[in-house]
Amino acid sequence: MTAPAAQPSPFDPAYAGQDGVQAPAHHPGWQPAVPACxxxxxxxxAAVAVRAHQGLLLMMRFHKIDGPFCRSCGTAVVRELTTKTLWQGWWSPFSLVFFSPFTLVWNLLASRKLAALPAPGPPALGAARVQEGKPVHRRPMAYVAIVPLIWAVWFITGMITHA
Ligand SMILES: [Zn+2]
Structure with a gap:
């Protein structure tokens, strides 16, 4: 497996606010009556949160980004964090059996809430909308998830045939 490109992601906490992608909701005194992205x-x-999970041996990392998100930005965040979970989420025992499946189901429910929204209005003045990007099934890194799946099938088959 080749290492993925170390590209800064707009969803990394370290990256937030570095390039003027500051959310308008953070402007002092600006408080919308209806939730805005x-x-x-x-x-x-929609007031949804999106999660990512990383598990590596004994280390586990939980990442959660709270909304509200409009349909476009929310879809972008769901795709990014779901893909991240699909390739980084399986490499510790608890992650494999519990945290990553939970994270994926959580994001699936969040994406259904977002999909139910109408198309968002224009972005607020000075704000940039995040590109939705490719769907998860067209992101090669998502297919790393096949490795733990094959391992699980091999493990269970071994247990049955050696019993
Ligand atoms: Zn938005």
Whole structure:
């Protein structure tokens, strides 16, 4: 497996706010009556949180980004964090059997809530909308998830045939 390109992601906490992608909701005194997207300021937005999970041997990392998000930005965040979980989420025992499946189901429910929203209005003045990007099934890194799946099938088959 080749290492993925170390590209800064707009969803990494270290990257947030570095390039003026500051959410309009953070402007002092600006408080919308109806929830607006925290990334682009558009409405309508749904109050959902999106999660990512990383597991590596005994180390586990939980990452959660709270909304509200509009349909476009929310879809972008779901795709990014779901793909991350699909290739980084399997490499510790608890992650494999519990945390990553939970994270994927959580994001699936969040994406269904977002998909139910109408298309967002224009972004707030000065805010940039995050590109939705490719769907998860067209991101090669998502297919790393096949490795633990094959391992699980091999493990269970071994248990049955050696019993
Ligand atoms: Zn948005």
């Amino acid at each position: 925290r990334l682009c300021g558009a409405q309508p937005a």
